[in-house]
Amino acid sequence: MTSPLMPTYARSDLAFDRGEGAYLFDTQGRRYLDFAAGVAVNSLGHAHPHLVEVLRDQAGKLWHTSNLYQIPEQERLGERLVAASFADQAFFCNSGAEAIECALKIARRFHYGKGAPERFRVLTFEGAFHGRTLTTIAAGGQPKHLEGFGPTVDGFDQVKFGDLKAASEAIGPETAAIMVEPIQGEGGICTPPPGFLKGLRTLCDDNGLLLIFDEVQTGMGRTGRLFAHEWDGVEPDVMALAKGLGGGFPIGACLATSAAAKFMTPGTHGSTFGGNPLAMAVANAVLDVVLEDGFLDQVRRVAGALNQRLSGLVAAYPGVFSEVRGTGLLIGLHCEVPNTQVIEAARDHGLLLVPAGGNVARVLPPLIASESEVEDAIAILETVCKELGS
Numbered sequence: 192m193t194s195p196l197m198p199t200y201a202r203s204d205l206a207f208d209r210g211e212g213a214y215l216f217d218t219q220g221r222r223y224l225d226f227a228a229g230v231a232v233n234s235l236g237h238a239h240p241h242l243v244e245v246l247r248d249q250a251g252k253l254w255h256t257s258n259l260y261q262i263p264e265q266e267r268l269g270e271r272l273v274a275a276s277f278a279d280q281a282f283f284c285n286s287g288a289e290a291i292e293c294a295l296k297i298a299r300r301f302h303y304g305k306g307a308p309e310r311f312r313v314l315t316f317e318g319a320f321h322g323r324t325l326t327t328i329a330a331g332g333q334p335k336h337l338e339g340f341g342p343t344v345d346g347f348d349q350v351k352f353g354d355l356k357a358a359s360e361a362i363g364p365e366t367a368a369i370m371v372e373p374i375q376g377e378g379g380i381c382t383p384p385p386g387f388l389k390g391l392r393t394l395c396d397d398n399g400l401l402l403i404f405d406e407v408q409t410g411m412g413r414t415g416r417l418f419a420h421e422w423d424g425v426e427p428d429v430m431a432l433a434k435g436l437g438g439g440f441p442i443g444a445c446l447a448t449s450a451a452a453k454f455m456t457p458g459t460h461g462s463t464f465g466g467n468p469l470a471m472a473v474a475n476a477v478l479d480v481v482l483e484d485g486f487l488d489q490v491r492r493v494a495g496a497l498n499q500r501l502s503g504l505v506a507a508y509p510g511v512f513s514e515v516r517g518t519g520l521l522i523g524l525h526c527e528v529p530n531t532q533v534i535e536a537a538r539d540h541g542l543l544l545v546p547a548g549g550n551v552a553r554v555l556p557p558l559i560a561s562e563s564e565v566e567d568a569i570a571i572l573e574t575v576c577k578e579l580g581s
């Protein structure tokens with residue numbers, strides 16, 4: 192049978208029809224421990240009672256009104272994100288790529304407003320991933336994403352991730368901003384050397400540039416802090432969020448200081464669906480849980496246990512895994528066999544993982560995962576190691 196779907200994904204044959212907490216159930220009724228979490232999206236697992244209740248309640252009241260009117264749920268989410276971050280203002284959209292687009296528009300508009308419209312270029316880093324629109328593939332700079340899509344959108348200069356000297360040398364009279372993932376996700380859970388983010392902050396301050404953090408994957412508690420940049424004590428001027436923010440409901444957000452967003456005046460940006468009451472209600476419900484006292488402490492506790500157990504596997508099976516890396520529950524296992532083999536074998540044994548660049552298998556449990564679920568995952572991975580290591 193020919194598929195009615197564009198074949199843009201190499202999908203597995205699995206289909207799920209139900210989820211509960213850290214588990215997914217396929218259409219045959221088989222249970223999987225979901226340490227893929229919809230690629231770091233299902234931050235609170237599946238069918239979280241509070242999210243379900245809020246979604247049901249809002250669904251019976253109001254879905255969409257457009258940004259022609261006040262949206263109280265949007266005001267509330269904006270207020271809470273601003274209170275919990277460096278930012279003064281938020282713009283809501285529907286995906287990570289759109290949040291990045293907003294960040295890039297803010298950077299260009301900032302310099303335009305200051306009388307320097309020639310400053311429109313943004314410095315990005317090798318191995319980056321910022322989305323799949325024409326502009327965000329240009330920002331990411333991956334040849335495999337750009338091929339066949341015509342002239343690459345102009346305005347990006349790329350240097351080696353972690354290389355402050357190269358970043359400094361690439362800044363020119365047209366540079367507007369530096370954009371970076373605090374930890375590269377799709378690129379393979381790559382953490383830059385200590386001091387890198389701080390160094391970028393200094394470069395931006397010295398050169399009048401905006402610093403943009405792409406926290407689409409690292410944000411919303413994934414690393415054990417609400418935002419990954421908190422670990423470094425460095426604040427950006429602009430930040431993109433999406434993935435975990437809606438717990439599975441599509442939503443993106445771009446946060447900024449009022450200085451950075453000063454020239455984003457009426458008419459300069461917009462989104463039909465962005466910030467609608469339904470999405471806002473769900474994201475507020477996610478925040479209810481993630482901001483609860485002790486929630487991120489528990490994430491760090493479980494992450495610590497998982498990291499320790501994975502390090503044990505790396506030590507015991509060096510022919511399968513050579514390194515565990517990442518922060519919190521944003522974890523990468525560097526594989527010595529093809530990562531696809533590890534991921535398939537794990538899936539056959541009931542554990543879902545996600546591939547990443549550089550032959551890495553990503554381990555992305557929902558933030559609500561328990562230590563006993565971690566033990567179950569380790570037991571499966573140990574079986575996988577025995578199979579693949581022999």
Ligand SMILES: *Cc1c(COP(=O)(O)O)cnc(C)c1O
Binds near residue numbers: 285287288291372
């Ligand atoms: C997933 C991701 C994006 C793109 O998000 P979409 O919702 O797929 O557009 C951008 N940046 C990072 C770091 C991501 O992980």
